[in-house]
Amino acid sequence: MRSSFTREPIRQLLQTIVDNRGMTVPAADGGIPLIATNCIKETSLYPTFENIRYVSEETHRTWFRAHLQPEDILFVNKGTPGRVCMVPDPVSFCAAQDMIGLRADRSKVYPRYLFAFLRSDWVKEKIRNYHVGLAIPHFKKQDLDAITVPKRSDDEQKAIGDLYFLLSEKIELNNRINAELEGMAKLLYDYWCVQFDFPMTAAQAAALGKPHLTGHPYRASGGNMIYNETLKRDIPEGWTDGSLEKLGKIIGGSTPSTEVPEYFSTEGTPWITPKDLSDNIGNRFIQRGDMGVSEKGIKAASLKLLPAGTVLMSSRAPIGYLAVARNPVTTNQGFKSFVPENEFTTDYIYFTLKHFMKLIQANASGSTFKEISGGTLKAVKIHLPPDELVKKFTEFSSSLSSQQSVLERQNQEITQLRDWLLPMLMNGQVTVGTNER
DSSP states (O other), rough: OOOOOOOEEEEGGEEEEEEEOOOOOOOOOOSSEEGGGGGTTTSSSSSSSSEEEEEEEEHHHHHOOSOTTTHHHEEEEESSSSSSOOOOOOOOOOSSSSSEEEETTTTTHHHHHHHHHSSSSHHHHHHHHHBBOOSOBBBOOGGGOOOOOEOOHHHHHHHHHHHHHHHHHHHHHHHHHHHHHHHHHHHHHHIISSSSSOBBOHHHHHHHOOGGGGEEEEHTTOEEEETTTTTTEEEEOEEEEEEGGGGGEEOOOOOOOOOOOGEEEEEEEEEOOHHHHHHTOOEEEEEEOOOEEEEHHHHHHTTOOTTTOOOOEEEBBEEEEEEESSSSEEETBBBBBEEEOOOOHHHHHHHHHHHHHHHHHHTOOOOOOOOOOHHHHHHHHHOOOOHHHHHHHHHHHHHHHHHHHHHHHOOOOOOEEEEHHHHHHHSSSSTTOOOOO
Protein backbone atom coordinates (compact mmCIF):
# COMPACT_ATOMS: atom_id res chain seq x y z
CA MET A 1 0.00 0.00 0.00
CA ARG A 2 2.23 2.76 -1.27
CA SER A 3 1.22 6.28 -0.38
CA SER A 4 2.48 9.82 -0.16
CA PHE A 5 0.46 10.22 3.04
CA THR A 6 2.27 10.28 6.32
CA ARG A 7 1.76 7.19 8.43
CA GLU A 8 1.37 6.75 12.16
CA PRO A 9 2.23 3.68 14.24
CA ILE A 10 -1.00 2.00 15.29
CA ARG A 11 -0.05 2.19 18.98
CA GLN A 12 -0.18 5.97 18.82
CA LEU A 13 -3.80 5.76 17.66
CA LEU A 14 -4.96 3.50 20.49
CA GLN A 15 -6.46 4.48 23.79
CA THR A 16 -5.60 1.08 25.25
CA ILE A 17 -5.03 -2.59 24.46
CA VAL A 18 -7.44 -5.00 26.16
CA ASP A 19 -5.28 -8.03 26.93
CA ASN A 20 -6.40 -11.10 28.84
CA ARG A 21 -3.93 -13.52 27.25
CA GLY A 22 -2.65 -16.43 29.27
CA MET A 23 -5.74 -16.69 31.42
CA THR A 24 -7.50 -20.02 31.84
CA VAL A 25 -10.93 -19.33 33.26
CA PRO A 26 -13.38 -21.87 34.69
CA ALA A 27 -16.21 -22.75 32.33
CA ALA A 28 -19.87 -22.68 33.32
CA ASP A 29 -23.03 -24.32 31.99
CA GLY A 30 -24.46 -20.93 31.16
CA GLY A 31 -23.85 -17.26 31.63
CA ILE A 32 -21.68 -15.08 29.41
CA PRO A 33 -20.45 -16.53 26.09
CA LEU A 34 -16.66 -16.91 25.92
CA ILE A 35 -15.62 -16.62 22.29
CA ALA A 36 -12.40 -18.18 21.01
CA THR A 37 -10.30 -17.38 17.94
CA ASN A 38 -12.45 -19.67 15.76
CA CYS A 39 -15.24 -17.11 16.19
CA ILE A 40 -13.18 -14.39 14.48
CA LYS A 41 -13.78 -14.67 10.73
CA GLU A 42 -13.00 -12.24 7.96
CA THR A 43 -16.33 -13.10 6.38
CA SER A 44 -18.11 -11.41 9.29
CA LEU A 45 -17.87 -7.91 10.72
CA TYR A 46 -18.64 -9.20 14.20
CA PRO A 47 -17.66 -12.41 16.03
CA THR A 48 -19.70 -15.51 15.35
CA PHE A 49 -20.81 -17.89 18.08
CA GLU A 50 -19.51 -21.35 17.21
CA ASN A 51 -18.66 -24.10 19.71
CA ILE A 52 -18.47 -21.55 22.48
CA ARG A 53 -18.07 -22.05 26.20
CA TYR A 54 -19.55 -19.90 28.93
CA VAL A 55 -18.29 -18.21 32.06
CA SER A 56 -20.32 -17.10 35.04
CA GLU A 57 -20.93 -13.43 35.64
CA GLU A 58 -18.80 -13.64 38.79
CA THR A 59 -15.89 -15.13 36.82
CA HIS A 60 -16.25 -12.43 34.20
CA ARG A 61 -16.19 -9.74 36.86
CA THR A 62 -13.36 -11.09 39.00
CA TRP A 63 -11.02 -13.06 36.69
CA PHE A 64 -10.75 -10.77 33.70
CA ARG A 65 -8.23 -7.97 33.98
CA ALA A 66 -9.98 -5.86 31.33
CA HIS A 67 -13.32 -5.86 29.54
CA LEU A 68 -14.31 -5.14 25.95
CA GLN A 69 -16.31 -2.11 24.87
CA PRO A 70 -18.38 -1.45 21.71
CA GLU A 71 -16.23 -0.74 18.63
CA ASP A 72 -13.13 -2.30 20.15
CA ILE A 73 -11.36 -4.34 17.49
CA LEU A 74 -10.62 -7.96 18.36
CA PHE A 75 -7.23 -8.90 16.92
CA VAL A 76 -6.16 -12.55 16.79
CA ASN A 77 -2.44 -12.74 17.54
CA LYS A 78 -1.94 -16.49 17.86
CA GLY A 79 -2.89 -19.37 15.59
CA THR A 80 -3.82 -17.43 12.45
CA PRO A 81 -2.58 -13.95 13.39
CA GLY A 82 -4.20 -10.86 11.96
CA ARG A 83 -7.85 -11.83 11.77
CA VAL A 84 -10.01 -9.03 13.15
CA CYS A 85 -13.64 -8.44 14.09
CA MET A 86 -15.46 -5.47 15.54
CA VAL A 87 -17.07 -5.67 18.98
CA PRO A 88 -20.81 -4.93 18.66
CA ASP A 89 -23.03 -2.74 20.82
CA PRO A 90 -24.12 -4.06 23.25
CA VAL A 91 -21.24 -6.33 24.21
CA SER A 92 -22.75 -9.75 24.89
CA PHE A 93 -19.60 -11.84 25.30
CA CYS A 94 -16.05 -11.95 26.61
CA ALA A 95 -12.91 -13.00 24.75
CA ALA A 96 -10.66 -15.95 25.49
CA GLN A 97 -6.87 -15.94 25.20
CA ASP A 98 -4.86 -15.67 21.96
CA MET A 99 -6.51 -12.38 20.98
CA ILE A 100 -6.34 -8.78 22.11
CA GLY A 101 -8.73 -5.87 21.92
CA LEU A 102 -7.57 -2.68 20.20
CA ARG A 103 -9.45 0.36 21.51
CA ALA A 104 -9.13 3.32 19.16
CA ASP A 105 -8.47 6.80 20.48
CA ARG A 106 -11.45 8.48 18.82
CA SER A 107 -9.72 11.86 18.90
CA LYS A 108 -7.09 10.40 16.54
CA VAL A 109 -8.74 7.70 14.45
CA TYR A 110 -12.25 6.61 13.43
CA PRO A 111 -12.70 2.98 14.66
CA ARG A 112 -14.26 1.78 11.41
CA TYR A 113 -11.42 3.30 9.39
CA LEU A 114 -8.88 1.52 11.57
CA PHE A 115 -10.86 -1.71 11.24
CA ALA A 116 -11.00 -1.47 7.44
CA PHE A 117 -7.27 -0.80 7.34
CA LEU A 118 -6.52 -3.84 9.51
CA ARG A 119 -8.36 -5.99 6.96
CA SER A 120 -6.22 -4.75 4.08
CA ASP A 121 -3.77 -7.00 2.24
CA TRP A 122 -0.95 -4.67 3.26
CA VAL A 123 -1.53 -5.44 6.94
CA LYS A 124 -1.89 -9.17 6.29
CA GLU A 125 1.45 -9.24 4.50
CA LYS A 126 3.07 -7.22 7.29
CA ILE A 127 1.82 -9.69 9.88
CA ARG A 128 3.06 -12.67 7.85
CA ASN A 129 6.52 -11.10 7.80
CA TYR A 130 6.57 -10.52 11.55
CA HIS A 131 4.83 -13.50 13.11
CA VAL A 132 6.98 -16.12 14.80
CA GLY A 133 6.53 -19.82 15.44
CA LEU A 134 6.19 -22.66 12.94
CA ALA A 135 3.73 -24.97 14.70
CA ILE A 136 1.59 -22.14 16.09
CA PRO A 137 2.24 -18.74 14.45
CA HIS A 138 2.29 -15.88 16.94
CA PHE A 139 2.30 -12.13 16.35
CA LYS A 140 3.90 -10.40 19.33
CA LYS A 141 2.09 -7.46 20.83
CA GLN A 142 5.24 -5.32 20.68
CA ASP A 143 5.35 -5.86 16.89
CA LEU A 144 2.24 -3.73 16.54
CA ASP A 145 4.73 -0.88 16.16
CA ALA A 146 5.47 -2.24 12.66
CA ILE A 147 1.89 -1.52 11.55
CA THR A 148 1.63 2.09 10.43
CA VAL A 149 -1.71 3.61 9.44
CA PRO A 150 -2.12 6.15 6.60
CA LYS A 151 -3.05 9.50 8.12
CA ARG A 152 -6.28 10.90 6.67
CA SER A 153 -8.65 13.70 7.66
CA ASP A 154 -11.53 12.94 10.00
CA ASP A 155 -14.05 13.23 7.17
CA GLU A 156 -12.03 10.91 4.93
CA GLN A 157 -11.64 8.36 7.69
CA LYS A 158 -15.37 8.34 8.35
CA ALA A 159 -16.23 8.07 4.66
CA ILE A 160 -13.81 5.17 4.09
CA GLY A 161 -14.79 3.29 7.25
CA ASP A 162 -18.52 3.69 6.69
CA LEU A 163 -18.26 2.64 3.04
CA TYR A 164 -16.37 -0.51 4.04
CA PHE A 165 -19.06 -1.32 6.60
CA LEU A 166 -21.91 -0.57 4.19
CA LEU A 167 -20.57 -2.98 1.57
CA SER A 168 -19.71 -5.61 4.17
CA GLU A 169 -23.14 -5.38 5.79
CA LYS A 170 -24.79 -5.94 2.40
CA ILE A 171 -22.66 -9.06 1.90
CA GLU A 172 -23.62 -10.36 5.35
CA LEU A 173 -27.31 -9.61 4.75
CA ASN A 174 -27.18 -11.62 1.53
CA ASN A 175 -25.46 -14.45 3.40
CA ARG A 176 -28.21 -14.49 6.03
CA ILE A 177 -30.91 -14.55 3.35
CA ASN A 178 -29.12 -17.40 1.57
CA ALA A 179 -28.81 -19.36 4.81
CA GLU A 180 -32.57 -19.00 5.29
CA LEU A 181 -33.26 -20.09 1.71
CA GLU A 182 -30.98 -23.10 2.20
CA GLY A 183 -32.75 -23.89 5.45
CA MET A 184 -36.18 -23.74 3.81
CA ALA A 185 -35.17 -26.20 1.09
CA LYS A 186 -33.50 -28.53 3.60
CA LEU A 187 -36.57 -28.42 5.84
CA LEU A 188 -38.78 -29.50 2.95
CA TYR A 189 -36.33 -32.26 1.98
CA ASP A 190 -36.25 -33.56 5.55
CA TYR A 191 -40.02 -33.35 5.87
CA TRP A 192 -40.70 -35.19 2.63
CA CYS A 193 -37.69 -37.49 2.17
CA VAL A 194 -36.55 -38.25 5.72
CA GLN A 195 -39.71 -38.11 7.83
CA PHE A 196 -41.78 -39.26 4.81
CA ASP A 197 -44.46 -36.65 5.39
CA PHE A 198 -44.75 -35.66 1.74
CA PRO A 199 -48.23 -34.71 0.46
CA MET A 200 -50.34 -37.83 0.04
CA THR A 201 -51.58 -38.30 -3.53
CA ALA A 202 -55.21 -38.94 -4.39
CA ALA A 203 -54.32 -42.52 -5.32
CA GLN A 204 -52.56 -43.12 -2.00
CA ALA A 205 -55.48 -41.65 -0.06
CA ALA A 206 -57.95 -43.75 -2.05
CA ALA A 207 -55.90 -46.89 -1.32
CA LEU A 208 -56.39 -46.16 2.37
CA GLY A 209 -60.11 -45.67 1.80
CA LYS A 210 -59.71 -42.07 2.96
CA PRO A 211 -59.84 -39.79 -0.12
CA HIS A 212 -60.22 -36.74 2.14
CA LEU A 213 -56.55 -37.20 3.19
CA THR A 214 -55.31 -36.17 -0.25
CA GLY A 215 -52.53 -33.62 0.29
CA HIS A 216 -52.09 -34.49 3.96
CA PRO A 217 -48.69 -35.60 5.39
CA TYR A 218 -48.19 -39.21 4.30
CA ARG A 219 -46.69 -40.94 7.33
CA ALA A 220 -48.47 -38.82 9.94
CA SER A 221 -51.77 -39.61 8.22
CA GLY A 222 -51.24 -43.35 8.35
CA GLY A 223 -49.74 -43.93 4.91
CA ASN A 224 -48.58 -47.48 4.25
CA MET A 225 -44.99 -48.14 5.33
CA ILE A 226 -43.26 -51.27 4.02
CA TYR A 227 -40.25 -52.97 5.60
CA ASN A 228 -37.32 -53.02 3.15
CA GLU A 229 -34.94 -55.97 3.58
CA THR A 230 -32.01 -54.22 1.89
CA LEU A 231 -32.24 -51.04 3.96
CA LYS A 232 -33.44 -52.81 7.10
CA ARG A 233 -36.08 -50.19 7.72
CA ASP A 234 -39.60 -49.11 6.80
CA ILE A 235 -40.05 -46.92 3.72
CA PRO A 236 -43.26 -45.63 2.11
CA GLU A 237 -45.13 -47.89 -0.24
CA GLY A 238 -44.00 -47.12 -3.78
CA TRP A 239 -40.48 -46.10 -2.73
CA THR A 240 -37.51 -48.31 -3.58
CA ASP A 241 -34.05 -49.12 -2.31
CA GLY A 242 -31.11 -48.14 -4.48
CA SER A 243 -27.60 -46.76 -4.27
CA LEU A 244 -25.90 -43.40 -4.68
CA GLU A 245 -24.97 -44.48 -8.19
CA LYS A 246 -28.65 -44.11 -9.13
CA LEU A 247 -28.50 -40.38 -8.48
CA GLY A 248 -26.22 -39.61 -11.43
CA LYS A 249 -22.95 -40.39 -13.10
CA ILE A 250 -20.10 -40.31 -10.56
CA ILE A 251 -16.88 -38.86 -11.99
CA GLY A 252 -13.47 -38.42 -10.35
CA GLY A 253 -10.79 -35.87 -11.19
CA SER A 254 -7.04 -35.71 -11.56
CA THR A 255 -4.06 -33.37 -11.44
CA PRO A 256 -1.81 -32.54 -14.40
CA SER A 257 1.91 -32.71 -13.68
CA THR A 258 2.87 -29.66 -11.63
CA GLU A 259 6.32 -29.83 -13.24
CA VAL A 260 4.83 -28.59 -16.52
CA PRO A 261 3.83 -24.94 -15.99
CA GLU A 262 1.91 -24.69 -19.28
CA TYR A 263 -0.62 -27.22 -17.99
CA PHE A 264 -1.98 -24.54 -15.65
CA SER A 265 -3.42 -21.10 -16.26
CA THR A 266 -5.48 -18.77 -14.09
CA GLU A 267 -7.45 -17.97 -17.26
CA GLY A 268 -7.94 -21.62 -18.22
CA THR A 269 -10.82 -24.00 -17.58
CA PRO A 270 -11.74 -23.89 -13.86
CA TRP A 271 -9.97 -26.65 -11.92
CA ILE A 272 -11.46 -27.11 -8.46
CA THR A 273 -9.65 -28.49 -5.41
CA PRO A 274 -10.98 -29.33 -1.92
CA LYS A 275 -9.31 -26.13 -0.68
CA ASP A 276 -11.44 -24.15 -3.13
CA LEU A 277 -14.53 -25.74 -1.62
CA SER A 278 -13.24 -24.99 1.87
CA ASP A 279 -12.84 -21.33 0.88
CA ASN A 280 -16.35 -21.47 -0.59
CA ILE A 281 -18.10 -22.65 2.59
CA GLY A 282 -21.35 -20.78 3.06
CA ASN A 283 -22.06 -20.72 -0.67
CA ARG A 284 -24.03 -23.27 -2.70
CA PHE A 285 -22.40 -22.54 -6.05
CA ILE A 286 -18.84 -22.32 -7.31
CA GLN A 287 -17.59 -20.82 -10.54
CA ARG A 288 -13.85 -21.31 -10.35
CA GLY A 289 -11.06 -21.83 -7.83
CA ASP A 290 -7.57 -20.43 -7.42
CA MET A 291 -6.27 -22.15 -10.52
CA GLY A 292 -7.38 -23.21 -13.99
CA VAL A 293 -6.00 -25.74 -16.45
CA SER A 294 -5.05 -25.31 -20.08
CA GLU A 295 -6.21 -27.53 -22.92
CA LYS A 296 -2.82 -29.25 -22.76
CA GLY A 297 -3.31 -29.90 -19.06
CA ILE A 298 -6.80 -31.31 -19.62
CA LYS A 299 -5.49 -33.75 -22.23
CA ALA A 300 -2.40 -34.72 -20.25
CA ALA A 301 -4.41 -35.62 -17.14
CA SER A 302 -7.43 -36.98 -19.05
CA LEU A 303 -9.63 -34.55 -17.15
CA LYS A 304 -13.38 -34.78 -17.59
CA LEU A 305 -15.25 -31.54 -18.19
CA LEU A 306 -18.17 -31.48 -15.77
CA PRO A 307 -21.26 -29.56 -16.92
CA ALA A 308 -23.02 -26.77 -15.05
CA GLY A 309 -25.30 -28.28 -12.41
CA THR A 310 -22.82 -30.98 -11.41
CA VAL A 311 -22.73 -31.55 -7.64
CA LEU A 312 -19.07 -31.53 -6.58
CA MET A 313 -18.22 -33.59 -3.49
CA SER A 314 -14.77 -33.74 -1.94
CA SER A 315 -13.93 -37.39 -1.34
CA ARG A 316 -10.81 -36.94 0.80
CA ALA A 317 -9.00 -34.43 2.98
CA PRO A 318 -11.77 -33.97 4.04
CA ILE A 319 -14.79 -35.90 2.83
CA GLY A 320 -18.01 -33.98 2.44
CA TYR A 321 -17.48 -30.48 1.10
CA LEU A 322 -20.26 -29.82 -1.41
CA ALA A 323 -20.86 -27.24 -4.12
CA VAL A 324 -22.79 -26.94 -7.36
CA ALA A 325 -20.84 -26.06 -10.50
CA ARG A 326 -22.17 -22.80 -11.90
CA ASN A 327 -20.43 -23.47 -15.22
CA PRO A 328 -18.32 -26.25 -16.77
CA VAL A 329 -15.42 -27.17 -14.47
CA THR A 330 -12.81 -29.85 -13.86
CA THR A 331 -11.56 -31.11 -10.49
CA ASN A 332 -8.50 -32.69 -8.98
CA GLN A 333 -8.42 -36.26 -7.69
CA GLY A 334 -9.94 -35.29 -4.34
CA PHE A 335 -13.47 -35.38 -5.76
CA LYS A 336 -16.30 -37.70 -6.65
CA SER A 337 -18.76 -35.52 -8.53
CA PHE A 338 -22.36 -36.31 -9.43
CA VAL A 339 -23.57 -35.38 -12.91
CA PRO A 340 -27.39 -35.49 -13.10
CA GLU A 341 -28.46 -37.82 -15.88
CA ASN A 342 -31.98 -38.92 -15.10
CA GLU A 343 -34.97 -37.91 -13.01
CA PHE A 344 -32.77 -36.95 -10.05
CA THR A 345 -32.06 -33.24 -10.30
CA THR A 346 -29.17 -31.12 -9.05
CA ASP A 347 -31.17 -29.89 -6.05
CA TYR A 348 -32.32 -33.39 -5.08
CA ILE A 349 -28.80 -34.82 -5.40
CA TYR A 350 -27.33 -31.95 -3.36
CA PHE A 351 -29.67 -32.43 -0.39
CA THR A 352 -29.53 -36.22 -0.60
CA LEU A 353 -25.74 -36.15 -0.33
CA LYS A 354 -26.02 -33.75 2.59
CA HIS A 355 -28.44 -36.06 4.36
CA PHE A 356 -26.40 -39.22 3.78
CA MET A 357 -22.99 -37.63 4.39
CA LYS A 358 -22.42 -39.37 7.74
CA LEU A 359 -23.12 -42.71 6.07
CA ILE A 360 -20.74 -41.81 3.24
CA GLN A 361 -18.02 -40.85 5.71
CA ALA A 362 -18.58 -44.07 7.67
CA ASN A 363 -17.78 -46.06 4.51
CA ALA A 364 -14.45 -44.27 3.98
CA SER A 365 -11.12 -45.94 4.65
CA GLY A 366 -7.47 -44.97 5.04
CA SER A 367 -4.92 -44.61 7.82
CA THR A 368 -3.22 -41.29 7.00
CA PHE A 369 -6.44 -39.62 5.89
CA LYS A 370 -9.88 -40.97 5.14
CA GLU A 371 -10.99 -41.35 1.52
CA ILE A 372 -13.99 -42.91 -0.15
CA SER A 373 -13.39 -44.67 -3.44
CA GLY A 374 -15.70 -44.44 -6.42
CA GLY A 375 -16.66 -48.10 -6.12
CA THR A 376 -17.53 -47.80 -2.44
CA LEU A 377 -19.46 -44.58 -2.98
CA LYS A 378 -21.53 -46.08 -5.78
CA ALA A 379 -22.57 -48.98 -3.55
CA VAL A 380 -23.85 -46.91 -0.59
CA LYS A 381 -27.49 -47.93 -0.13
CA ILE A 382 -30.23 -45.30 0.12
CA HIS A 383 -33.99 -45.03 -0.26
CA LEU A 384 -35.38 -43.49 -3.46
CA PRO A 385 -38.72 -41.72 -3.96
CA PRO A 386 -41.00 -41.91 -7.00
CA ASP A 387 -40.12 -39.60 -9.91
CA GLU A 388 -43.18 -37.45 -9.31
CA LEU A 389 -42.08 -36.52 -5.79
CA VAL A 390 -38.58 -35.58 -7.01
CA LYS A 391 -40.24 -33.34 -9.58
CA LYS A 392 -42.42 -31.66 -6.94
CA PHE A 393 -39.46 -31.11 -4.65
CA THR A 394 -37.42 -29.59 -7.48
CA GLU A 395 -40.26 -27.24 -8.45
CA PHE A 396 -40.09 -25.78 -4.96
CA SER A 397 -36.34 -25.90 -4.34
CA SER A 398 -35.24 -24.59 -7.73
CA SER A 399 -36.80 -21.18 -7.10
CA LEU A 400 -34.89 -20.96 -3.82
CA SER A 401 -31.58 -22.05 -5.35
CA SER A 402 -32.05 -19.53 -8.17
CA GLN A 403 -32.36 -16.77 -5.58
CA GLN A 404 -29.27 -18.09 -3.82
CA SER A 405 -27.35 -18.03 -7.07
CA VAL A 406 -28.28 -14.40 -7.72
CA LEU A 407 -27.28 -13.29 -4.22
CA GLU A 408 -24.00 -15.23 -4.34
CA ARG A 409 -23.12 -13.53 -7.64
CA GLN A 410 -24.00 -10.19 -6.10
CA ASN A 411 -21.74 -10.91 -3.13
CA GLN A 412 -18.85 -11.79 -5.43
CA GLU A 413 -19.24 -8.48 -7.25
CA ILE A 414 -19.53 -6.45 -4.03
CA THR A 415 -16.53 -8.24 -2.50
CA GLN A 416 -14.42 -7.57 -5.59
CA LEU A 417 -15.48 -3.91 -5.57
CA ARG A 418 -14.78 -3.52 -1.85
CA ASP A 419 -11.39 -5.23 -1.97
CA TRP A 420 -10.39 -3.29 -5.10
CA LEU A 421 -11.45 0.05 -3.63
CA LEU A 422 -10.02 -0.36 -0.13
CA PRO A 423 -6.29 0.05 -0.91
CA MET A 424 -6.95 2.93 -3.29
CA LEU A 425 -9.13 4.70 -0.73
CA MET A 426 -6.45 4.24 1.89
CA ASN A 427 -3.65 5.69 -0.20
CA GLY A 428 -5.69 8.47 -1.81
CA GLN A 429 -5.91 7.16 -5.38
CA VAL A 430 -9.70 7.32 -5.05
CA THR A 431 -11.67 9.83 -2.97
CA VAL A 432 -15.02 8.83 -1.51
CA GLY A 433 -17.89 10.93 -2.83
CA THR A 434 -15.99 12.48 -5.76
CA ASN A 435 -14.71 11.47 -9.18
CA GLU A 436 -11.24 12.70 -8.44
CA ARG A 437 -8.40 10.28 -9.12
